Amino acid sequence: MGSRPNIPDIVIGRLPIYLRALYRMIQEEKEYTSSQELGERLGISSAQIRKDLSHFGEFGKQGTGYNIKFLHEKIRQILQVDREWLIAVVGVGDLGHAIAHYRGFAPRGFHVAALFDSAPTKIGEQIGGLTVMPVSAMKDEIHRQKIQVAMLSVPAEHAQQVANELIGAGIRAILNYAPITLAVPPDVRVQYIDPVAHLQHMTYYLRS
Amino acid sequence: MGSRPNIPDIVIGRLPIYLRALYRMIQEEKEYTSSQELGERLGISSAQIRKDLSHFGEFGKQGTGYNIKFLHEKIRQILQVDREWLIAVVGVGDLGHAIAHYRGFAPRGFHVAALFDSAPTKIGEQIGGLTVMPVSAMKDEIHRQKIQVAMLSVPAEHAQQVANELIGAGIRAILNYAPITLAVPPDVRVQYIDPVAHLQHMTYYLRS
DNA sequence: TAGATTGTTAATCGATTAACAATC
DNA sequence: TAGATTGTTAATCGATTAACAATC
Numbered sequence: 001m002g003s004r005p006n007i008p009d010i011v012i013g014r015l016p017i018y019l020r021a022l023y024r025m026i027q028e029e030k031e032y033t034s035s036q037e038l039g040e041r042l043g044i045s046s047a048q049i050r051k052d053l054s055h056f057g058e059f060g061k062q063g064t065g066y067n068i069k070f071l072h073e074k075i076r077q078i079l080q081v082d083r084e085w086l087i088a089v090v091g092v093g094d095l096g097h098a099i100a101h102y103r104g105f106a107p108r109g110f111h112v113a114a115l116f117d118s119a120p121t122k123i124g125e126q127i128g129g130l131t132v133m134p135v136s137a138m139k140d141e142i143h144r145q146k147i148q149v150a151m152l153s154v155p156a157e158h159a160q161q162v163a164n165e166l167i168g169a170g171i172r173a174i175l176n177y178a179p180i181t182l183a184v185p186p187d188v189r190v191q192y193i194d195p196v197a198h199l200q201h202m203t204y205y206l207r208s
Numbered sequence: 209m210g211s212r213p214n215i216p217d218i219v220i221g222r223l224p225i226y227l228r229a230l231y232r233m234i235q236e237e238k239e240y241t242s243s244q245e246l247g248e249r250l251g252i253s254s255a256q257i258r259k260d261l262s263h264f265g266e267f268g269k270q271g272t273g274y275n276i277k278f279l280h281e282k283i284r285q286i287l288q289v290d291r292e293w294l295i296a297v298v299g300v301g302d303l304g305h306a307i308a309h310y311r312g313f314a315p316r317g318f319h320v321a322a323l324f325d326s327a328p329t330k331i332g333e334q335i336g337g338l339t340v341m342p343v344s345a346m347k348d349e350i351h352r353q354k355i356q357v358a359m360l361s362v363p364a365e366h367a368q369q370v371a372n373e374l375i376g377a378g379i380r381a382i383l384n385y386a387p388i389t390l391a392v393p394p395d396v397r398v399q400y401i402d403p404v405a406h407l408q409h410m411t412y413y414l415r416s
Numbered sequence: 417t418a419g420a421t422t423g424t425t426a427a428t429c430g431a432t433t434a435a436c437a438a439t440c
Numbered sequence: 441t442a443g444a445t446t447g448t449t450a451a452t453c454g455a456t457t458a459a460c461a462a463t464c
Binding site: 216 | 433435438
């Protein structure tokens with residue numbers, strides 16, 4: 001694949017936001033939009049949107065703006081979400097159950113393909129059409145299915161250990177739900193989901 | 209309350225990360241840490257940690273660093289999470305169920321105090337000790353319990369509408385799980401949780 | 417054509433980092 | 441005391457924005 005050097009990570013992080021808004025516009029059956037309109041919806045300046053997109057090519061037309069479906073497809077290609085990714089979920093407690101049942105992944109190109117847990121009571125359980133497998137089978141199963149992405153929903157105490165095993169199994173992208181920062185090699189991407197951190201961020205401002 | 213002018217939002221956003229790491233250190237029964245050690249754990253420079261903290265006061269000692277419990281407590285105070293916040297959850301589909309059942313909120317100071325949905329089949333349902341109430345009762349209940357924070361887990365199509373009602377009921381902090389950017393007045397804080405956006409951010413880098 | 421909006425350059429703004437005196 | 445580490449200043453780096461020629 002042609003490498004794309006040098007594009008700031010913060011720009012990459014905004015592309016999914018653009019994608020989300022464009023998807024909404026498709027649902028609204030709009031055909032064209034402008035950097036200004038998109039910016040207003042997202043609370044982002046129009047200049048920033050144009051600058052961000054300019055890293056990847058020229059997708060608009062002076063005077064008329066952007067064809068929504070076209071731009072949507074282009075951003076999908078850039079992010080590589082114009083195809084399906086297989087996902088392993090490790091840890092099927094409350095949270096893992098919810099992830100396994102969540103219907104929002106599939107329509108956006110992510111397919112939960114395997115569930116793992118270490119507790120003997122959980123192994124063999126059927127969740128959303130999948131059978132929970134032991135963590136000891138993780139490496140083989142990840143290779144067998146060619147799974148490339150993992151979601152980590154084990155308790156914080158075990159997260160680093162499990163992350164190490166995932167990385168050993170070839171995983172290079174981890175969505176971590178455990179409230180702990182993971183130490184990983186530089187070629188492994190980690191994103192964090194910690195609702196409590198977001199809540200704490202907001203309570204700071206709740207002063208009268 | 210004394211207003212704290214001028215502190216960059218990006219700094220506020222890092223405080224929960226520091227809190228998380230300090231909490232882990234408390235569990236590990238460490239007593240002191242340094243900006244360097246903390247930075248190494250978090251992948252952040254020591255200078256940034258010291259700079260961030262310096263916005264709020266002087267919490268360390270030259271030569272010895274920071275008393276972990278003390279700094280933890282100070283950051284809790286700054287973020288106002290040294291007390292309990294009541295939370296309303298709107299939308300009890302898959303996701304709302306998971307939120308209502310999730311045990312990770314309470315130990316970190318957030319208490320799910322009310323559940324709302326608009327579907328007649330859901331109203332009256334018992335989830336995690338709470339009874340699902342109709343959205344029409346939202347305003348009264350939020351006032352009655354003095355709830356200040358809401359989590360939004362309704363479908364994207366309804367999210368803006370429900371957000372408007374929450375704001376009308378006096379809510380000024382919304383954790384939005386719907387994959388849509390909300391339009392809100394400037395005195396209302398919104399944070400977003402969109403796992404798919406995080407996944408899409410990572411797949412960009414999965415090129416060989 | 418006139419109006420609108422792009423892509424891009426240069427200026428501005430703000431965040432991060434390096435360095436160090438102060439001091440535990 | 442010697443060594444370590446803070447809090448802070450100034451320098452650097454990078455991201456955002458304003459402005460505009462190009463052009464649909």
